[in-house]
Amino acid sequence: MTILSNTPTLIIPKAYNKDFALEAAIAHLVSIDPRFTELAAMHPCEMFNEHNLELPVDPFESLGSSIISQQISGAAARSIKRKFLALFNGEGEVQTEDPNPEPKKQRFPTPSEVLQKDVATLRTVGFSQRKSEYILDLASKFHTGEINPHALLTLPDEEIIELLTKVRGLGVWSAEMFLIFALKRQDVFSIGDLGVQRGMALWYGKNIELAKGKKGKFKYMSEAEMVEKSDLYRPYRSLFTWYMWRAGDVVLAIGGDENV
Numbered sequence: 013m014t015i016l017s018n019t020p021t022l023i024i025p026k027a028y029n030k031d032f033a034l035e036a037a038i039a040h041l042v043s044i045d046p047r048f049t050e051l052a053a054m055h056p057c058e059m060f061n062e063h064n065l066e067l068p069v070d071p072f073e074s075l076g077s078s079i080i081s082q083q084i085s086g087a088a089a090r091s092i093k094r095k096f097l098a099l100f101n102g103e104g105e106v107q108t109e110d111p112n113p114e115p116k117k118q119r120f121p122t123p124s125e126v127l128q129k130d131v132a133t134l135r136t137v138g139f140s141q142r143k144s145e146y147i148l149d150l151a152s153k154f155h156t157g158e159i160n161p162h163a164l165l166t167l168p169d170e171e172i173i174e175l176l177t178k179v180r181g182l183g184v185w186s187a188e189m190f191l192i193f194a195l196k197r198q199d200v201f202s203i204g205d206l207g208v209q210r211g212m213a214l215w216y217g218k219n220i221e222l223a224k225g226k227k228g229k230f231k232y233m234s235e236a237e238m239v240e241k242s243d244l245y246r247p248y249r250s251l252f253t254w255y256m257w258r259a260g261d262v263v264l265a266i267g268g269d270e271n272v
Contacts, residue, residue: 032198034060037248041255044244047215048255055258057251065196071161072154073120074194079146079181080139088138094118095137100125123154146181153179169197192250201242201249203235211256212238 034057041048058064080096081089097118126147134144153159159179164172169191176187185204191197202208213220213232223231230238245252 032060032065032196034062034251037198037251040248041245041252051255051259055255057254059193059254060196060198060251069194070120071159071164071190071194072123072150074190075150075176075179075182075186076120076126076147078186078189079143079150082143082181082186092138096134096139097121099129099133099137123151126151127155143181146179149180150182164195169200192253197250199247199249200253202253203238203242204229205253205257207260208253208256209233209238211259212241215256215259216241 037060038048038052038057041052077093080093084092097120100121101118129148131141131144131148134147135141139147150159154161159175167175172191172195173184173187176182176190177184185202188200188202188205191200192202209230209232210220213223216233218233220232229235242249242252
């Protein structure tokens with residue numbers, strides 16, 4: 013895995029991920045609940061395969077993209093991100109004889125480049141006032157070194173969450189998604205994620221129809237029960253979380269078991 017930043021590129025040796033092997037992680041899940049055999053066969057987890065564990069990671073781009081996509085549709089997020097990148101990649105069209113050219117990949121700006129834009133400029137690409145302030149705050153913390161990409165490699169999960177939630181616009185859920193999808197940390201359980209909550213409820217045989225109309229953060233399963241169930245899957249709760257997102261789609265075919 014490579015971390016890209018304003019500082020020189022830092023290459024993580026392959027041994028950095030020596031404690032994570034997808035096959036071993038799946039075997040652990042299966043040892044707790046044999047139904048994971050079928051779920052894993054239906055939904056191979058490419059994210060944690062050997063190739064993807066070694067892909068380059070740009071923490072600023074990952075977190076910036078998270079801010080851009082907050083509380084808007086996927087289509088709107090893609091449109092705004094494209095316009096945002098255009099601010100830093102030039103406006104001119106590349107002349108080509110190819111009638112169907114491949115779209116040119118636009119690079120994500122560095123924190124220092126983002127800081128050269130003001131709120132008014134950022135709003136021209138579709139950012140709200142608040143989202144403009146969020147992306148500038150993130151850029152500032154990377155630029156000053158308050159968030160150091162090198163430190164992200166070795167800090168414990170809890171410290172990374174504490175660090176990232178100091179950024180305006182990044183909460184615990186955003187930090188957890190960064191840990192799972194960007195840093196590929198192996199033991200993160202996103203208990204506040206509604207998709208995980210719903211998937212777990214279905215996986216463990218709960219009647220989610222009873223949750224309709226309920227208020228509160230944990231309407232499908234209690235927080236205590238979610239913690240108790242997920243703790244069985246340490247140290248591979250990231251993979252457990254990933255499969256709980258998919259469990260709701262296939263649980264009827266596999267069958268729920270509240271006693272597992």
